[in-house]
Each structure stands twice: as structure tokens, then as C-alpha cells.
Amino acid sequence: MERTEDFTCPRCGNSDPDGIGIGPTGKPYCRICLQYDGREAPAFTPSGQRIQLSLTYPLSPAQRTVSNQVLAAVTKGQPVLIKAVTGAGKTELVYAAMEHFLSRGLAVGFATPRKDVVIELEPRIHEAFPMATITSVYGEHTQVLSADIIVLTTHQLYRYPNYFDLLILDEIDAFPYAGNQVLKHFFRRSVKGVYILLSATPSQTDLEELEKDKGAVITLDIRYHGQPLPVPQIRLYGPFGKLDIIACLRDFLSAGKPCFVFAPTISRVRRLADLLRLFCPGGASVDSQDPDRERKIADFKAGKLSYLVCTAVLERGVTVRDLQVIVADADHPIYDAAALIQIAGRAGRKSGYEDGEVIFFCHREEPWVKEAVSTIEETNHHAAMQSVPKKI
Amino acid sequence: MRLCRACLKRYEAGTIFHFFDMECPLCNTCLRQIDHRVHFRVADGIRCLCLGYYEGKMKDYLIRYKESLDYELRTIFLYPYATLLSLIFAGCLAVWAPSSPARIKERGFDHMEGIASNLNLERCAALTKPDGTEQKEMGRQGRLAISDRITLNPGVDIAGRRILLLDDVVSTGATLAGCHRALLSAGARSIFTICLMDNDEEHSKKHF
Structure with missing residues (x-):
């Protein structure tokens, strides 16, 4: 029998003996990447169309500058991390680089950790590149694996070893990609050419790893519409805790504004939704275990629901007009500053409705709550100081 | 740790x-996460002891064991009943519902044999079923047709033995009925049937 200590998984690079089992024949096998078994994509063949970018709306001046910087870097083969505030229009920043690769018949991928984001992103990218074939790949949706542009979740990257000439990875700090060594390994394995990372709140390790690859960090501090980010208000609970949330939510609803209420855990989401239903009709609860989740989100966007009580599943990628945000228990330890900044970034994204309200309810002011608020204030300050974004 | x-x-x-x-x-x-709702169920005329229902986390683990081939998981399914069952059924011959030879070859192991190996009993791969009989996609009619094709392996002598029959999931009970037929016709004295998980339609209707 071989020793499990000496075994390294050839597929995911795992060498932790805890994640290695002994198979029926006495040979060691990796238990970490077992769930990633499936069809691998066939070799890339470009569709041969002449692919051109056709945006129906103009880029803001700040976006255009950053977009050109990104294009210049990736054509040199240098990886890029774009650090842009929430609602800056991160996706549009990479279109120029995508066009550059697509027009040369090279493989382009757009990966993100969240399934909901993939579903929302696919039509948007198709709109920008109407001539290109595009496919989305995520759990239970893996029929078509190859196209000019592949939009996929990070969990599906194992199907594309050494495949992408340009791979864009959105929301690098999001669960489940953040801190998952297996997914990180699959990401590195699937990049053949150059990669672009997008994030609003990159962690220190992300920056260090980029440093090793001699990558460039490009920042964009202004939102698409040029207005500052809404600064969250911290409110301490009064003696009757939940009443404050109800009062606050009723204010928003009577003004006719849709609202997200974030709660830390699934059970708390369901309890809070039950309570709020008594006082504010027309809402629903959304969490990752909910089979109706996609329908409820669609209903909310269509205006059929007036508010959603949700876990952090909706913390990214969702854009709703004139949205207000309430975070119940922002002092819960599952949140960190990055998550709170993302949540605060839901508000005021659409032009014409730039001033959303964000309210953090806490029992006490924990350091990460204060850090989130001060980071947003700092970013706004930066944006005000420099009208044109500067390369660090 | x-x-x-x-x-x-x-x-x-x-x-x-x-x-x-x-x-x-x-x-x-x-x-x-272990489902402790141990109950008897009569499926297709066969009375079997089910250790839980086919749902929740244990269902995920069974799929990971059978389909993703995580062989190390074989010990968790009879836990914590394995010791007790070994005592109660001391002297019995442990037999399990068969997979087709092609499927065993594809997996590299017989998943039920792995589960039965937790019991401190005499074990025997007594039954076999022909290739091309994957049950998952079949309706009730198809399953009934297969159950007739479960046969005893040649050279197995179970005449007069008391049998403990194991299966992973019971849905219609057709497989179990087929196993019973094959075992009884080979002269088994008595058969006690244990299923790990109960995939009962009535139960799932009740809860959803």
C-alpha cells in the first residue's frame, strides 16, 4: 500500500493527507476534487465570424481611460487586477480586451463564483458581442461547452484545462472561490494566455499573488454615473430590537422604494421574513436553499414584490432600480468589511437614482462595521479629489 | 484531533x-445528519427494515459514494448500527443486492460489498444481475422485468442458511423481490432484509 503522505493529486494539486483516501485497490486517491468529475470541453475552434464590439450606450470618460489601460496591459501579456468600486460598470471595462482577443480567433472565458451572476451576465455579454457565439456553463446547465465566449462559474473551470487565451475572473473575493485552494488551482490550470481579475474589495493575498505574476493593479473610484457611493448609516438597536427594522422598512415601502433586508443566516432570514410579513405585506424571503429563488428575484425585479429578506446570496451582481438596503445584525461575525461594502454597493446603482439609503443595524459597533463605512468614505474622498483615475 | x-x-x-x-x-x-427514523416497510410483498429515508445529507453522501466513487465513505452508512446488527444476526450469511458486472467494473468496486464489509458477519457475493439493467431511468414496469433476471452465482451454496439481505435504496421493492425469489429457490431457510434508505413516494408526498 502506498503512503497517503507522499501522494499529490495530479488534477487539483492537493497534497494534504486528510483529503486523500485509499481506494479499493489500495491506491490513494484525492477526495477533494471528486465532485469535479464530468465531461471536459473539446479543443477550442473559433466560429470564424468577424466579431466586433457593439455597445448601445457610451462608456464614461473614466471607464474609457481604464479600459484602454487594461487593453494595453493584456496585449503585452501582463495580468491585470481591476479594483473598481461597486456599480462602476466593471464588466464594460474588459470589453475592449475581449474584442481584441475575439477578433484574433482566440478563446475568451468569463468566470465568476456565483451562478446567479452567470445567468445575469450571459445576455449582457451577448448584447455587446452579437456576432459571437456564447454559452453559459454552470451546475445543471452544461450541455454546450464550447463557444467563442464562455461564461461560467468557477466550479466549472475544471472542464477547461489549458484552454483560455483570455480568462476574466469576476468577484474574486466572493464565496465559494475565495479561500478555496482547489478552485484556485483549476483557475490557474485553465489559463493559457493572460487573465484579468475584477473586484471591488481585493484581499491582501490576492494582491500578493498578483505581485508574483508581475501583474498591474488598475483602480477606478467613480461609479458609472459619476456620483459618490451611498455611505451607510450605522444604527444601534433600541430596546425593542426588531421594531426598528420594521419602522425603517415601512418608511421605505411607503415612499414606494424597493428594499433588500439582509440577515446573517438562513434560519434568521426565515424568522425575520415571518415577522416582517405581519407588518409589511408584499415581501418574500430568499436564501441559497430556496427552490423558488430565481422566480422570486425575477418577480422582485419586475416590481411584483416590494421587498426581499435575503442572505448574502444577493450581495453581488444584482442591479435593481432605486434600491434601499437594510442590514439586520451587521455586527454578526459572518460579515466582514468586504462583504458589507458589497452589500452597501447594491444601493444607488442606476443613473437617475444615485442616492440609495444603506442602513446597518447593530447591537454594538464592531470594528468591521466601522471599517466598511470608513473605506467607503475614503473611496468617495479619492473619487472627489481626482476626476480622472490614476494608475498605481 | x-x-x-x-x-x-x-x-x-x-x-x-x-x-x-x-x-x-x-x-x-x-x-x-444521520437519519434515525428506523421503520419497517412492506414493498412489493417484502417486509424490510429501513434505517432512514432517502433524503437530506445522507442521500448526498450515498451519491458521492456510488457515483463519485468516494470509497472511503463506505463505513458511514451502517453507522452506528453495524455493531448491533452483527450481534443480532450472528450466524447469518450477509448477502447484498447485486450491481451489474459492467457497473462494478466501471466503478472499480461493488458498492454494496463495501457497505456489507462493516458487518462482522460471513459475507458472500451470492447474487448477480445481467448487464444493461440500470434501474435509475426505468419506470416500475422496467424494474419488475429486471427483478426476474437476478440469479444466484454458480457455485454458491446457501441451502439451509439464514440470510441477511442488504440493499442501499428501496423504491418499489422489485429488486428485493427478485433477490428473495433467487435466494429462496436456492434453499435459503429464512431471509431478513435491511435497506439503508427508504425512497417511498408516499413519504415524499407527505413532506412536500
Whole structure:
């Protein structure tokens, strides 16, 4: 029998003996990447169309500058991390680089950790590149694996070893990609050419790893519409805790504004939704275990629901007009500053409705709550100081 | 610190199971996932003891074991009943519902044999079923047709033996009926049937 200590998984690079089992024949096998078994994509063949970018709306001046910087870097083969505030229009920043690769018949991928984001992103990218074939790949949706542009979740990257000439990875700090060594390994394995990372709140390790690859960090501090980010208000609970949330939510609803209420855990989401239903009709609860989740989100966007009580599943990628945000228990330890900044970034994204309200309810002011608020204030300050974004 | 076989995390022993059983494969959290709704069910005329229902976390683990071929998981399914069953059925011959030879070759192991190996009983791969009989996609009619094709392996002598028959999931009971027929016609004295999980339509209707 071989020793499990000496075994390294050839597929995911795992060498932790805890994640290695002994198979029926006495040979060691990796238990970490077992769930990633499936069809691998066939070799890339470009569709041969002449692919051109056709945006129906103009880029803001700040976006255009950053977009050109990104294009210049990736054509040199240098990886890029774009650090842009929430609602800056991160996706549009990479279109120029995508066009550059697509027009040369090279493989382009757009990966993100969240399934909901993939579903929302696919039509948007198709709109920008109407001539290109595009496919989305995520759990239970893996029929078509190859196209000019592949939009996929990070969990599906194992199907594309050494495949992408340009791979864009959105929301690098999001669960489940953040801190998952297996997914990180699959990401590195699937990049053949150059990669672009997008994030609003990159962690220190992300920056260090980029440093090793001699990558460039490009920042964009202004939102698409040029207005500052809404600064969250911290409110301490009064003696009757939940009443404050109800009062606050009723204010928003009577003004006719849709609202997200974030709660830390699934059970708390369901309890809070039950309570709020008594006082504010027309809402629903959304969490990752909910089979109706996609329908409820669609209903909310269509205006059929007036508010959603949700876990952090909706913390990214969702854009709703004139949205207000309430975070119940922002002092819960599952949140960190990055998550709170993302949540605060839901508000005021659409032009014409730039001033959303964000309210953090806490029992006490924990350091990460204060850090989130001060980071947003700092970013706004930066944006005000420099009208044109500067390369660090 | 012990290693949980199911969730692959290190944990501090914290329950009575860990105190008495140094080999306990599961951590405190995963022990709580075990479905303890042990019940009898009569399916297709066969009375079988089901250890739980085919749902929740244990269903995921069974799929990971059977389909993703995580062989190390074989110890968790009869836990914590294996010791008790070995005592109650001492002297019995453990037999399990067969997979087709092609499927066994594809997996590299017989998944039911792995589960039965937790019992401290005499074991025998007595039954076999022909290739091309995957049950998952079939309706009730198809399953009934297969059950007739379960046969005893040549050279197996079970005449006069008491049998403990094991299966992983019981849906219609057709497989179990087929196994019973084959075993009885070979002269088995008595058969007691145990299923790990009950995939009963009535039950799933009741709860959803």
C-alpha cells in the first residue's frame, strides 16, 4: 500500500493527507476534487465570424481611460487586477480586451463564483458581442461547452484545462472561490494566455499573488454615473430590537422604494421574513436553499414584490432600480468589511437614482462595521479629489 | 484531533459515540445528519427494515459514494448500527443486492460489498444481475422485468442458511423481490432484509 503522505493529486494539486483516501485497490486517491468529475470541453475552434464590439450606450470618460489601460496591459501579456468600486460598470471595462482577443480567433472565458451572476451576465455579454457565439456553463446547465465566449462559474473551470487565451475572473473575493485552494488551482490550470481579475474589495493575498505574476493593479473610484457611493448609516438597536427594522422598512415601502433586508443566516432570514410579513405585506424571503429563488428575484425585479429578506446570496451582481438596503445584525461575525461594502454597493446603482439609503443595524459597533463605512468614505474622498483615475 | 470521513474536517471528540468508539468515522456535525427514523416497510410483498429515508445529507453522501466513487465513505452508512446488527444476526450469511458486472467494473468496486464489509458477519457475493439493467431511468414496469433476471452465482451454496439481505435504496421493492425469489429457490431457510434508505413516494408526498 502506498503512503497517503507522499501522494499529490495530479488534477487539483492537493497534497494534504486528510483529503486523500485509499481506494479499493489500495491506491490513494484525492477526495477533494471528486465532485469535479464530468465531461471536459473539446479543443477550442473559433466560429470564424468577424466579431466586433457593439455597445448601445457610451462608456464614461473614466471607464474609457481604464479600459484602454487594461487593453494595453493584456496585449503585452501582463495580468491585470481591476479594483473598481461597486456599480462602476466593471464588466464594460474588459470589453475592449475581449474584442481584441475575439477578433484574433482566440478563446475568451468569463468566470465568476456565483451562478446567479452567470445567468445575469450571459445576455449582457451577448448584447455587446452579437456576432459571437456564447454559452453559459454552470451546475445543471452544461450541455454546450464550447463557444467563442464562455461564461461560467468557477466550479466549472475544471472542464477547461489549458484552454483560455483570455480568462476574466469576476468577484474574486466572493464565496465559494475565495479561500478555496482547489478552485484556485483549476483557475490557474485553465489559463493559457493572460487573465484579468475584477473586484471591488481585493484581499491582501490576492494582491500578493498578483505581485508574483508581475501583474498591474488598475483602480477606478467613480461609479458609472459619476456620483459618490451611498455611505451607510450605522444604527444601534433600541430596546425593542426588531421594531426598528420594521419602522425603517415601512418608511421605505411607503415612499414606494424597493428594499433588500439582509440577515446573517438562513434560519434568521426565515424568522425575520415571518415577522416582517405581519407588518409589511408584499415581501418574500430568499436564501441559497430556496427552490423558488430565481422566480422570486425575477418577480422582485419586475416590481411584483416590494421587498426581499435575503442572505448574502444577493450581495453581488444584482442591479435593481432605486434600491434601499437594510442590514439586520451587521455586527454578526459572518460579515466582514468586504462583504458589507458589497452589500452597501447594491444601493444607488442606476443613473437617475444615485442616492440609495444603506442602513446597518447593530447591537454594538464592531470594528468591521466601522471599517466598511470608513473605506467607503475614503473611496468617495479619492473619487472627489481626482476626476480622472490614476494608475498605481 | 480526529478526521471526519464525510466532511474531511478535523474535530475534537465531543459525543458519546466518540467516547466509546475510537473508530467513529463521523464528526459531531455529521453524526447529527444521520437519519434515525428506523421503520419497517412492506414493498412489493417484502417486509424490510429501513434505517432512514432517502433524503437530506445522507442521500448526498450515498451519491458521492456510488457515483463519485468516494470509497472511503463506505463505513458511514451502517453507522452506528453495524455493531448491533452483527450481534443480532450472528450466524447469518450477509448477502447484498447485486450491481451489474459492467457497473462494478466501471466503478472499480461493488458498492454494496463495501457497505456489507462493516458487518462482522460471513459475507458472500451470492447474487448477480445481467448487464444493461440500470434501474435509475426505468419506470416500475422496467424494474419488475429486471427483478426476474437476478440469479444466484454458480457455485454458491446457501441451502439451509439464514440470510441477511442488504440493499442501499428501496423504491418499489422489485429488486428485493427478485433477490428473495433467487435466494429462496436456492434453499435459503429464512431471509431478513435491511435497506439503508427508504425512497417511498408516499413519504415524499407527505413532506412536500
